Amino acid sequence: MNDHCRYEHDVMHAARESRWTEVLQGHLASCEDCQAAAAVTGFMENLSEDNARVRPLPSASAVWLKAQLLRDTLAAERVARPFTVFQWLAYFVVASGWAGLMTWKWDVVRQWMLSFTPAHVIQSASGLTAPSIPLAFYAGIVVLASLTMFLALHTILAEE
Amino acid sequence: MINAMALPGHLMASREASGGRAPQKPMNEAQFEAFYRSTAGSLWSYIYRLTGNAAASDDLLQKTFFRFLRANPNVESDEHMRRYLFRTATNLAMDHFREAKRERVEEQAAATITVDYPARELKHDFQRVFSELKPQERALLWLAHVEEASHDEIGQALGVKSKSVRVLLFRARRRLADVLKNHGLGPEVVR
Numbered sequence: 001m002n003d004h005c006r007y008e009h010d011v012m013h014a015a016r017e018s019r020w021t022e023v024l025q026g027h028l029a030s031c032e033d034c035q036a037a038a039a040v041t042g043f044m045e046n047l048s049e050d051n052a053r054v055r056p057l058p059s060a061s062a063v064w065l066k067a068q069l070l071r072d073t074l075a076a077e078r079v080a081r082p083f084t085v086f087q088w089l090a091y092f093v094v095a096s097g098w099a100g101l102m103t104w105k106w107d108v109v110r111q112w113m114l115s116f117t118p119a120h121v122i123q124s125a126s127g128l129t130a131p132s133i134p135l136a137f138y139a140g141i142v143v144l145a146s147l148t149m150f151l152a153l154h155t156i157l158a159e160e
Numbered sequence: 161m162i163n164a165m166a167l168p169g170h171l172m173a174s175r176e177a178s179g180g181r182a183p184q185k186p187m188n189e190a191q192f193e194a195f196y197r198s199t200a201g202s203l204w205s206y207i208y209r210l211t212g213n214a215a216a217s218d219d220l221l222q223k224t225f226f227r228f229l230r231a232n233p234n235v236e237s238d239e240h241m242r243r244y245l246f247r248t249a250t251n252l253a254m255d256h257f258r259e260a261k262r263e264r265v266e267e268q269a270a271a272t273i274t275v276d277y278p279a280r281e282l283k284h285d286f287q288r289v290f291s292e293l294k295p296q297e298r299a300l301l302w303l304a305h306v307e308e309a310s311h312d313e314i315g316q317a318l319g320v321k322s323k324s325v326r327v328l329l330f331r332a333r334r335r336l337a338d339v340l341k342n343h344g345l346g347p348e349v350v351r
């Protein structure tokens with residue numbers, strides 16, 4: 001079942017300790033895998049004994065704490081994700097609301113904007129009446145303005 | 161110093177006490193600290209021999225343990241925990257090479273590694289010699305010779321079939337022997 005030579009570990013130990021039994025030496029003569037293992041064992045031993053670490057390892061408690069913080073951040077992101085979708089939906093609804101309202105009463109809006117030109121200011125002063133605007137339009141403006149303000153504030157606070 | 165891929169003593173004891181059954185409790189801080197103390201040193205050495213960079217090794221070591229904790233390991237499956245660590249570290253180290261290559265920070269990142277050598281003289285610069293091998297060859301040799309991992313364990317750590325490990329390990333040993341010969345360092349003659 002095992003695909004590797006069963007003497008491999010014994011050969012590595014023997015090479016490390018320079019202690020060869022006759023059996024192992026006999027095996028080594030006929031096993032390419034073990035010859036290759038024995039040839040590099042000394043170097044690998046030296047490499048593993050050459051302690052490369054010049055500063056202490058990160059402490060276990062610091063790693064534990066960071067892992068907990070990371071986990072909390074990931075959990076918060078998971079919770080925040082559906083809210084982000086909701087946020088985009090809210091932007092879309094408010095923008096559509098404004099577009100709908102403006103289209104519905106575009107004539108009124110245009111006249112209202114034109115009322116700021118000097119000619120209209122004079123007309124108004126001379127007592128000519130402005131076109132009537134339905135109450136629903138004002139109500140729509142108030143609702144959409146509130147929603148827009150709420151969304152803007154939410155976006156700013158969320159970014160902070 | 162050779163570290164066998166053995167189980168930490170306290171974990172072995174708890175496993176025996178529970179008769180080998182696996183409770184569902186995740187690891188607590190005290191258990192993590194004990195496990196970290198028993199594994200972090202050898203894991204760091206492994207990562208360092210792959211990357212050749214001490215700062216990157218600190219970083220990858222922590223990332224490995226973050227992933228380990230996020231995976232919510234079962235305290236009783238100790239062998240699994242240690243294998244998981246080495247497999248994760250190997251993946252992260254390979255990602256590190258790919259990233260470095262992509263950013264063109266290092267030339268020939270797949271074949272060589274950046275080495276920030278400790279400020280001391282070495283008779284033979286082992287790491288420099290070792291860095292001439294490919295990352296996978298370094299991982300194979302370290303796991304086989306230093307961690308004394310079985311071919312199954314090596315296969316799992318490197319994401320290759322354990323049947324392929326024999327051939328890969330043989331080639332890696334041959335490659336190292338050639339590199340050693342080029343540096344006038346061997347290979348050793350067995351008496």
Ligand SMILES: [Zn+2]
Nearest residue numbers: 005007031034
């Ligand atoms: Zn053999």
